[in-house]
Each structure stands twice: as structure tokens, then as C-alpha cells.
Amino acid sequence: MRVIFNEELKAVGDGLDQMAADVSQAVHGAGQALLNTDLDAAQAVIDGDQVIDDLEADLIDQCVRLLARQNPVATDLRVVVSSQRLAATFERMGDLSRHIAEAVRRSYPNSPLPPEAKDLFRQMQEFLDMTADRLVTMLADRDTKTAEQIIRDDSILDDLHHQTFALVLDDSWQGSKQELIDVVLLGRFMERMGDHAVSAARRVVYIVSGFDPSKEPDKAGEDNEG
Amino acid sequence: MRVIFNEELKAVGDGLDQMAADVSQAVHGAGQALLNTDLDAAQAVIDGDQVIDDLEADLIDQCVRLLARQNPVATDLRVVVSSQRLAATFERMGDLSRHIAEAVRRSYPNSPLPPEAKDLFRQMQEFLDMTADRLVTMLADRDTKTAEQIIRDDSILDDLHHQTFALVLDDSWQGSKQELIDVVLLGRFMERMGDHAVSAARRVVYIVSGFDPSKEPDKAGEDNEG
Numbered sequence: 001m002r003v004i005f006n007e008e009l010k011a012v013g014d015g016l017d018q019m020a021a022d023v024s025q026a027v028h029g030a031g032q033a034l035l036n037t038d039l040d041a042a043q044a045v046i047d048g049d050q051v052i053d054d055l056e057a058d059l060i061d062q063c064v065r066l067l068a069r070q071n072p073v074a075t076d077l078r079v080v081v082s083s084q085r086l087a088a089t090f091e092r093m094g095d096l097s098r099h100i101a102e103a104v105r106r107s108y109p110n111s112p113l114p115p116e117a118k119d120l121f122r123q124m125q126e127f128l129d130m131t132a133d134r135l136v137t138m139l140a141d142r143d144t145k146t147a148e149q150i151i152r153d154d155s156i157l158d159d160l161h162h163q164t165f166a167l168v169l170d171d172s173w174q175g176s177k178q179e180l181i182d183v184v185l186l187g188r189f190m191e192r193m194g195d196h197a198v199s200a201a202r203r204v205v206y207i208v209s210g211f212d213p214s215k216e217p218d219k220a221g222e223d224n225e226g
Numbered sequence: 227m228r229v230i231f232n233e234e235l236k237a238v239g240d241g242l243d244q245m246a247a248d249v250s251q252a253v254h255g256a257g258q259a260l261l262n263t264d265l266d267a268a269q270a271v272i273d274g275d276q277v278i279d280d281l282e283a284d285l286i287d288q289c290v291r292l293l294a295r296q297n298p299v300a301t302d303l304r305v306v307v308s309s310q311r312l313a314a315t316f317e318r319m320g321d322l323s324r325h326i327a328e329a330v331r332r333s334y335p336n337s338p339l340p341p342e343a344k345d346l347f348r349q350m351q352e353f354l355d356m357t358a359d360r361l362v363t364m365l366a367d368r369d370t371k372t373a374e375q376i377i378r379d380d381s382i383l384d385d386l387h388h389q390t391f392a393l394v395l396d397d398s399w400q401g402s403k404q405e406l407i408d409v410v411l412l413g414r415f416m417e418r419m420g421d422h423a424v425s426a427a428r429r430v431v432y433i434v435s436g437f438d439p440s441k442e443p444d445k446a447g448e449d450n451e452g
Contacts, residue, residue: 064307071297081290084310169403177395180403184410 005070012066012083015059019090020139022052024132026097027193031125033104034186035118037111045101052094059087078210082203086139089200096189096196103182112182114175120167124160124190127153131197138201144208147201157194161187231296238292238309241285245316246365248278250358252323253419257351259330260412261344263337271327278320285313304436308429312365315426322415322422329408338408340401343393350386350416353379357423364427370434373427383420387413 026045033042063084066072072080103112113121131150138146164187167173168180175183252271259268289310292298298306329338339347357376364372390413393399394406401409 064303067293067307068299068303073294077290077294081293081310084307085314088311088314165407168407173403177399177406180406181391181394181410184407185414188411188414 005066005072005076008062008066008070009072009076009079012059012062012080015055015062016083016086016090017136017139019052019055019059019087020136022048022055023090023093023097024136026052026094027128027132030097030100030104031129033101034111034113035122035125037104037108039105039108042101042104042108045097046105049094049098052091056087056091060084063087075207075210079207082207086200086203089196089203093193093196096193099189100186103186107182112179112186114179114183116172116174117164117167117179117183120160120163121186121190124157124187127157127160128190128193131157131194135197135200138204142204142208144205147204150201151198151205154194154198157191161191231292231298231302234288234292234296235298235302235305238285238288238306241281241288242309242312242316243362243365245278245281245285245313246362248274248281249316249319249323250362252278252320253354253358256323256326256330257355259327260337260339261348261351263330263334265331265334268327268330268334271323272331275320275324278317282313282317286310289313301433301436305433308433312426312429315422315429319419319422322419325415326412329412333408338405338412340405340409342398342400343390343405343409346386346389346393347412347416350383350413353383353386354416354419357383357420361423361426364430368430368434370431373430376427377424377431380420380424383417387417 026048029041029045029048032038033045063080066080070076106112111118131153134146134150137143138150164183168175168183173180252274255267255271255274258264259271289306292306296302332338337344357379360372360376363369364376390409394401394409399406
């Protein structure tokens with residue numbers, strides 16, 4: 001019985017690794033689409049989101065079956081319950097990547113971003129690419145050091161996100177109203193991705209250490225951008 | 227043993243009812259704050275969000291203890307797993323209400339909305355007030371009829387949300403860039419609240435009927451606004 005349980009837990013872990021890899025690909029692809037007005041990259045992210053949604057549904061089902069049949073307790077229970085939250089977090093990051101890709105497709109062949117916004121969004125994207133890579137490492141190794149880096153560094157993305165408002169409010173802003181809308185919403189989507197990465201990182205700290213992240217401010221549930 | 231389990235399940239149900247009531251109050255309060263530039267109402271929503279966060283943490287803990295000690299299966303397991311998702315959904319609706327209240331506080335004594343946006347946001351708020359009331363009823367009675375109304379009517383809110391973009395893009399728009407930002411973000415927050423209500427409604431349909439809502443498009447995970 002115990003062997004089966006460990007096998008099933010391992011399958012859940014493999015599923016999460018797969019989701020993290022797919023989400024990382026979506027994050028990188030959305031950035032490629034946005035910064036290079038790359039329609040093929042955008043379409044790949046949009047199509048790939050259904051795969052991420054299906055992976056989430058499968059993982060949740062696996063976890064429910066595991067809970068029903070094996071009655072895990074202590075650390076194993078913590079892993080199963082946290083895996084459900086992680087799957088939901090990753091699914092949401094896939095959605096946000098898709099939103100960015102859809103904005104690119106809607107504006108094509110133009111970019112949704114005016115030239116003066118490109119540099120700032122490039123910086124945000126570099127941050128998200130790094131964070132997506134860290135998520136994959138963190139999951140594969142259950143690595144709390146990487147988790148702590150993700151949590152600590154999120155304020156960098158928040159600062160960049162604040163600069164999107166300063167950019168459009170400045171008198172030198174030349175963009176159209178549609179471009180202003182896109183800068184505000186795309187900035188919001190990217191900032192939310194950072195929050196979800198923090199939420200995933202806190203969850204991994206919880207799995208490994210047993211420290212309850214719900215007792216700490218949870219960025220995905222506590223973003224402060226109005 | 228079975229009696230204890232039912233008592234504990236009832237406590238989870240009571241906790242969800244409490245969360246739904248608090249979230250409903252937050253939704254109504256945020257609308258009062260936004261439409262009447264009511265700083266006291268805004269502050270109450272901001273302060274109340276911590277109570278909702280604490281209720282969520284307690285509910286998740288209760289569910290984990292229940293899973294560990296009672297090994298629920300079939301319908302009972304479905305209720306416990308779904309309760310965790312519902313608690314997370316309600317927590318997020320509390321955050322979105324707080325974001326709206328924070329926008330009101332930041333602009334005070336001015337409204338974040340220019341006069342020409344008031345009527346549209348009043349219509350969105352009336353929809354959300356109705357939806358929040360329906361959530362309370364749905365939870366208290368496990369009422370799938372009300373759940374289905376929530377799911378069906380969400381397109382009304384989506385239509386109103388689209389009108390926020392038409393409003394700011396129209397040549398007759400007189401608002402400042404800051405007001406444009408606020409209309410876009412406040413509209414987004416309100417539309418997301420509708421998505422979360424749909425997600426909660428699908429979850430209740432799942433609890434009552436056993437039909438798996440993850441096999442249907444989930445609005446909270448599939449919003450399409452770019």
C-alpha cells in the first residue's frame with residue numbers, strides 16, 4: 001500500500017514539474033510575442049494554454065483520488081493539499097501568459113506597446129523569464145533557497161510595474177488611448193504573474209519546512225495595485 | 227466517529243457561509259465607496275479584508291485536519307476539497323473589493339471616476355450587488371438554481387465591462403489619463419469579481435451534483451479580457 005502511495009505521490013510531483021515547464025515556456029513565449037511582435041509565438045502560447053488547463057484538471061483529479069484511497073497524513077497530506085494549490089497557481093499563470101499573447105494578436109501587425117514603453121516591458125519580461133526558470137528549478141529540487149529568492153526579488157517587479165503608471169502619466173507620453181489601456185493591462189498581467197510565482201514559492205517553503213505560508217502575507221492574494 | 231465528522235463538516239459549511247456574508251458586505255461596501263466617494267465605507271472594506279483572509283486560513287486548516295483525521299470519501303471528500311477552493315475564491319473577491327476601496331481612498335476627496343463613467347459603473351455595481359446576494363443564498367441552501375443564474379448572467383457583466391473600453395476610447399471622453407487608468411483597472415477588478423462568482427457557482431454545482439466543473443470552461447481561470 002505504502003509503495004503505491006509513494007508512486008502516486010511521485011506522479012503528482014512529475015505532473016507539477018510538467019506544469020512548471022509548460023508555464024515557463026508560456027511565460028517566455030508571451031515575452032517573445034510581446035517584445036518582437038511575433039504572431040507565431042503568440043499563437044503557440046494561446047494554443048498551449050489548453051494543455052496547461054488539462055494538466056491542472058488531471059492533477060486535481062489525481063490528488064482527490066489519492067486523498068480518497070490512501071488517507072495521507074502529516075507531510076504527505078501537506079504535499080497533496082499544496083499540490084492542488086500549486087496546480088491552480090500555475091494554471092492562472094498560463095492564463096495571464098495567454099492574455100498577453102491575445103493582446104499581441106489583437107494589435108498585429110502593430111505592437112500593443114508604443115516604442116517608449118518597450119524598454120520598461122523588456123525589463124519586466126527579463127525578470128519574469130528569470131522567475132519562470134527559477135520556478136522550474138524550485139519544483140524539481142524542492143529548493144527553498146530558490147523559493148526564497150523568488151519571494152525576496154518580487155519587489156523588483158513591483159517597482160517596474162509602478163514605473164508603467166509613471167510612464168503613461170508623464171507629459172512626454174505620446175501613445176494613443178488604446179496603447180495606454182494596453183500598457184496598464186499588460187503591466188497588470190505581468191505584475192500578477194510575479195505575485196503567483198511568490199505564492200508558488202511560499203507553497204514550496206510550506207511543503208519542505210512545514211511552515212504555514214498562509215500566516216505570511218501572500219502576494220497572489222494581497223497585491224496592492226489599484 | 228461519523229458524528230464528529232458531520233459536526234466538523236458542518237463547521238466548514240458554517241465557515242463558508244460566514245465568508246460569503248463577509249464578501250457580500252465587502253462587495254456592497256466597495257460599491258458604496260466608489261459610487262458615493264464614501265471614505266468611511268472604503269476604510270471599512272480595507273479593514274475588513276484582513277478578517278476575510280483570516281477566515282480563509284482557518285477554513286483551510288479545518289479542511290486539512292478533517293482530511294487527516296477522518297479520511298472522507300465520495301461526496302464528503304468532494305465537499306472538503308471544494309470548500310478549500312471556495313475559500314480561496316472568496317478570499318480573492320475580498321482582495322478585489324479592497325482594491326476598489328483603495329482606489330477610492332487614494333483619490334479622495336475626488337472620485338476616481340469622472341462623471342461620464344458613473345452610470346456605467348453604477349450598472350456594473352448593481353450587477354455585483356445582486357451576484358453577491360446570490361452567492362450568500364447559494365451557499366446557505368446549496369442551491370444549484372441560484373448557481374446556474376450566476377453562471378448564466380455573467381455575460382451581462384462582461385458586456386458592461388466591454389463598454390468601459392468603448393467609453394474611454396470614444397472621442398467624447400473628457401477624463402484625465404489618471405481617470406482612464408482608474409476606469410480600466412476598476413472595470414477589470416469588477417469583471418474579475420464576476421468571474422470568481424462564476425467559479426464559486428460551478429463549485430457548488432459540483433458539490434451538489436457531482437458534475438465536475440473543471441470539465442467546463444471556468445470563468446475565473448478563463449477570463450478573456452486583454
